[in-house]
Amino acid sequence: MKEKCNGWVCPNCGRTVWTDHCPDCLSGIHMEDEEGIECGGVMEPVGVWVKTDGKWEIIQRCQLCGEMSTTKMSSDDNYMKIWSIASKPLASPPFPIEKTEELTRIMGGSGSIKWRKTE
Ligand SMILES: [Zn+2]
Numbered sequence: 001m002k003e004k005c006n007g008w009v010c011p012n013c014g015r016t017v018w019t020d021h022c023p024d025c026l027s028g029i030h031m032e033d034e035e036g037i038e039c040g041g042v043m044e045p046v047g048v049w050v051k052t053d054g055k056w057e058i059i060q061r062c063q064l065c066g067e068m069s070t071t072k073m074s075s076d077d078n079y080m081k082i083w084s085i086a087s088k089p090l091a092s093p094p095f096p097i098e099k100t101e102e103l104t105r106i107m108g109g110s111g112s113i114k115w116r117k118t119e
């Protein structure tokens with residue numbers, strides 16, 4: 001899937017990053033979609049996903065094409081940022097709420113998404 005081992009500059013905060021997402025602001029770059037087409041949009045962190053085995057993943061959405069993906073959290077990540085995302089009340093959800101079902105499928109249907117439930 002994603003190959004970002006060559007280092008890249010975070011479009012959001014300017015930090016040089018060696019992993020697939022920026023440890024400071026948790027943004028990423030949308031390199032390729034499922035068909036392998038390069039998008040280049042900024043992947044913005046919109047939520048945090050906790051799997052049933054206790055592993056955390058960051059949910060990102062591309063600002064350009066709207067595609068969502070998850071990325072594994074690393075020990076270098078900014079935990080304050082993660083908590084602010086995890087606890088942020090979503091006055092306006094970053095995507096239609098029906099999308100959460102799609103996301104649950106993407107992520108194997110096991111776990112819970114850490115954003116405010118609207119129902
Ligand atoms: Zn950044």
Ligand SMILES: [Zn+2]
Nearest residue numbers: 030039062065
């Ligand atoms: Zn994109």
